[in-house]
Each structure stands twice: as structure tokens, then as C-alpha cells.
Amino acid sequence: MKKTAVVICPGRGTYNKPELGSISANIAASSPKLREHLQATLDAIDAERTRLGLPTVSELDQAKLFKTSLHQRPENAAALIYAAGYLDFLSIDREQYDVVAITGNSMGWYTAMACAEAWSLSTSTRLVTSMAQLTAGGAGAQFIYPIVDSEWRPDAERIALVDEQIAAHPGELMRSINYGGYAVLAGTEAACSAAVKALPTADERFPMVLPGHAAFHTHIMADAAADAQETWPVAAFQPPQTPLVDGRGYQWLTPTTDMPALQRYTLGHQVTQTYDFSKAVQVAVKEHAPDHIILLGPGSGLGGAVAQALIAIGWQGLTDKTSFTAQQKTEQPYVLSMGLSEQRALVTAGQT
Template identity: 85%
Template sequence: MKKTALVICPGRGTYNKPELGSISANIAASSSKIKEDLQEVLTRIDQEREQLGLATVSELDQAKLFKTSLHQKPEHAAALIYAAGYLDFLSIDREHYDVVALAGNSMGWYTAMACAEAWSVSTSTRLVTSMAQLTAGGAGAQFIYPIVDANWRPDRQRIALVEAQLAKHQGELFRSINYGGYAVLAGTEAACHAAVKELPTADERFPMILPGHAAFHTSLMADAAATARETWPVAAFQTPQTPLIDGRGQQWLTPATDLRALQQYTLGQQVTETYDFSKSIQVAVKEFAPDHIILLGPGSGLGGAVAQALIEQQWQGLTDKADFSQRQTQAQPFVLSMGLPEQRALVTAGQN
């Protein structure tokens, strides 16, 4: 019998030095029955990039050395993250897993849209590149700060510290992403750097300014959102073939999706308002009760935030990090990360 799965797509900053070459390596390691299809999709993505006058995903992924100035350039990083995630999605063994819903973190919403077939390969490739250029060109900065303790339980003191900074810099500092046990804040550079200076050091490395990030999911992105809506009309959108849960926890169910509303959200509220990743996960598991959560690559950084979101609502009795870790030691873990070789083998076609 098939297992049901909620699939989650990663956001910005997940293609890093350890992931160099992972796209081509994963295709090479795929079973013969899907390898040709994966390569064909990658070729189509590369062709779109060539027409835009940009480096192809294959060129970037197969570079001999990882260069921050090259690979973390917004229009390159976005394409790598989207391509890696989309190809991972196509690699899921559908004889063993029934994908019942899709969600994503921040830029991962675009990958989720592609996986749900709300855009063609051509449109999704061009749109993720376009949005990366539009939003990265915006003002401001973004930083991250933990709001849970070492056991992944809410830390009231840290939560109060974050709230105090938001109140102190009202109108200049905003809640950008609710990311599991982390608050991601964004706003003007002055407000972000002032808040970072005032917040006490947590877990030895936070608060952390996210390099190359602007004031994503805040009102500072209003101009970028307006330009995006003009660039990508409703005609570019298609009815999703798999239910989607957005950054408000709202469900987009097939076949009743209002495409104009989806376009307005994706290129409007999703760009300029808080992305509640935690709520999207919590709604998804409540509404679809999946047997597993599958995390697409690149990387495996989503696992902690997903676990923390589940712990917050005590999903299936989870109360802390130890509970989640014990659950993950089972032969078939609840959360399966395609960025981890041993878990990828449980997910991909021909390797179960």
C-alpha cells in the first residue's frame, strides 16, 4: 500500500558549497527508468537560462569550485535551488508514495508551484530568476534569531526579546518568516543592524545577518511585487494538480483554484507580508495527516524547522527534540530528507 506524503520545498540559501555538484550527481545515481526524464527536464531548464543570457544550472552545478560571488548571486542561487528541488520532486517513487500536498519555505513557494504544475517548466524557470532579481534588488536586510531552547521548546525570554525589537523599530523592522524555532526578521539595514547589536548572543552564532538577503516578505518589497504582477499575468498560471498550502496556512485545492487569486497572492501578499512557514506545516499535517513528510533538496536544512513546528502543536505527541529524534531513529522515519543519502534512498524511484 502506498504511503501518503506531504512534500516541502526549501527556500533561499540552501545551495551552498557542500551541495556543489549534487544536481548532476543525483541524476547520475537515479534509476534508469527516470534518469532520461530528469536529464530532459534539466536540459529544458538550461535552455531557458541560455535564452535569458545567464549561466545554465548545469554549468553552475558542475563548476570545479564553489564561488560565493557566482553561486550565491540571486539569479543563480534561485535557479539552483528551484532546479534541485523540482528534480528531487520528480525523483520521488510514486509507486510507494502518494503526494497529497505541497508546501514551501519562502522562495520554496515558487518550487512548490512548479511541482504542483501551476507553471510550465519554462515559466517557473524564468519566474524564479525574475523574482530573485526583483527582490534582491530591493532595500533592506534580513536576520535570524532562535526563539526555542536547546530542547526545541518555546523560550519565552527570547520571544520577548524579539517582540521588544519589533516594537522598538516599528515601521522599519518586520517579522519576515515564522520558521519553526526561529524568528526571521527583516527591514531597513539600519533597523536590522541595530536589532542585531542589541539582541544577546544565542547558541554562539545568533543573531545572524543573512548575506545577500534583502527585506523579503515585508512592505519594502512592494515595488518588486507590483513589477512582478505586471510581468507575470494570470495567463502564466495553471490550475495546480496537487493541493498547495501557502505562507498563511491557506489551502489551494484542485480543481477549484481561482487563478487570479493565486497570482495576486503569489506576486503580492507572499512577497510583501510575513511568510508563516510554521503555520503552513501545521495546517498541512492536520488537514492531510500524511504518513511522511518529504523534504526536497538541495541540502537538508529544513529538518529542524519542520520538527520545531510539529513540536509547537505537539503533533502525534511530540513535545521536544528528544521525542523527535527518537521518532527519526525508526526504520522508516516520519520526516525524510532527500538531502541525506540514507533517507533519499527510502524516497527515490528504484531504490526502495
């Protein structure tokens, strides 16, 4: 009998130096039939990028050296993250897994939309690039700070510190993403700088300013959202073929999706309001009770935040980092990350 799975797509910043070459390597390691399908899909994505006058995903992924100025350029990073995730989604063995819902973190919402077939391949490739260009040119900054203790349990003191900084900068510092055990804050450069200086150092590396990030998921992105809604009308959208859980925890169910509402959310609310990734994960597991959660690549950075979101609601008896780690060491890990080779092998439709 098939196992049910909720699929989660990673957000911005997950294609880094260690991931260089991972897209082509994963395609090469696939079974012959799947490899042909994945390569044809990547060729189509590359063709769209060529038409846009931009480096193809293949050129970027197969570069000899990772260059921050090239690979982390917003329109390039977004394309790499989307392509890696989408190709991973196509690699899931549907004889083993029934995908019952899809969600994502931040930019991962666009990948989730593509996986659910809410856009054509051409539209999703172009829209991902377009949104990266529209939002990256925005003002402001973004940083991350932990709000859990070493065992991934909510830390009241750290939560209070974050709340104090938001209150100290009304309208200028906001919650950008609720990311498991982390608060991602964004706002004006002045407010972010002041908050980063005021917050005590945590876990030796936080608060951490996210380089190249603007004030995503805040009202500072209002102009980008308006431009996006003009550029990508409702006609560019298609009814999703798999239920989607968005950054509010709202479910878009098939076949009753309100297409104008989906367009407004994706290019409006999702761009300018807090993205509650934790709630998205929690709603997805509560509503669909999957046998597994499958995390798409690139990378494997989503695992901690997903685990922390599950621990917060005591999902399947998870109470802390220790209990989650113990479960993951069993023969059937609950969370399967396609960015980890041993877990990828449990998900994909055969390797060569």
C-alpha cells in the same frame, strides 16, 4: 498500499558549497528510466537559462569550485535551488508515495508552484529567475534569531526579546518568516543593525545576518511585487494539480483554484507580508495527516524548522528535540529528507 506524503520545498540559501555537484550526482544515481527523464527536464531548464543569457544550472552545479560571487548571485542561487528541488520532486517513487499536498519556505513557494504544475516548466524557470532579480535589488536586510530552547520548546524569554525589538522599530523591523524555532526578521538596514546589536548572543552564533538578503516578505518589497504582477499576468498561471498550502496556511485546492487570487497572492502578498512557514507545515499535517513528510533538496536544512513546527503543536506525541530525534532513528522516520543519502534511498524510485 501507498503511503501518503506532504512535500516541502526549501527556500533561499540552501544551495551552498557542500551541495556543489549534487544535482548531477543525484541524476547519475537514478535508475536508467528516471535518469533519462531527469536529464531531459534539466536540459529544458538549461535551455531557458541560455535564452535568458545566464549560466545554465548544469554549468553552475558542475563547476570545479564553489564561488560565492557566482553561486550565491540571486538569479543563480534561485535557479539552483528550484532545479534541485523540482528534480527531487520528480524522483519521488509514486508507486510508494501519494503526494497529497505541497508547501515550501519562502522562495520554496515558487518550487511548490512548479511541482504542483501551476506553471509550465518554461514559465517556472523564467519566473524564479525574474523574482530573484526583482527582489534581490531591494533595500534592507534580514537576520535570524532562535525563539526555542535547547530542546526545541518555545522560549518565552527569547520570544519577548524579539517582540521588544519589533516594537522598538515600528514600520522598520518586521517578522519576515516564522521559521519553526526561529524568527527571521527583516527591515531597513538601520533597524536590522540596531536590533542585531541589541539582542543578546544566543547559541553562540545568533543573531545571524543573512548575507545578500534584502527585506524579503515585508512592505519594503512593494515595488518588486508591483513589477512582478505586471510582468507575470494571470495567463501565465495554470490550475495546480496537487493541493498547495501557502505562507498563510491557506489551502489552494484542486480543481477549484481561483487563478487571479493565486496570482495576487504569489506575486503580491507572498512578496510583501510575513511568510508563516510554521503555520504552513502545521496546516498541511493537520489537514492531510500524511504518513510522511518529504523534504526536497538541495541540502537538509529544513529538518530542524519542520520538527520545531511539529513540536509546537504536539504532533503525533512530539514534545521536544529528544522525542523527535528518537522517532527519526526508527526504521520509518516520519520526516524524510532527500538531502540525506540514507533517507533519500527510502523515497526515490530505485538507484543504480
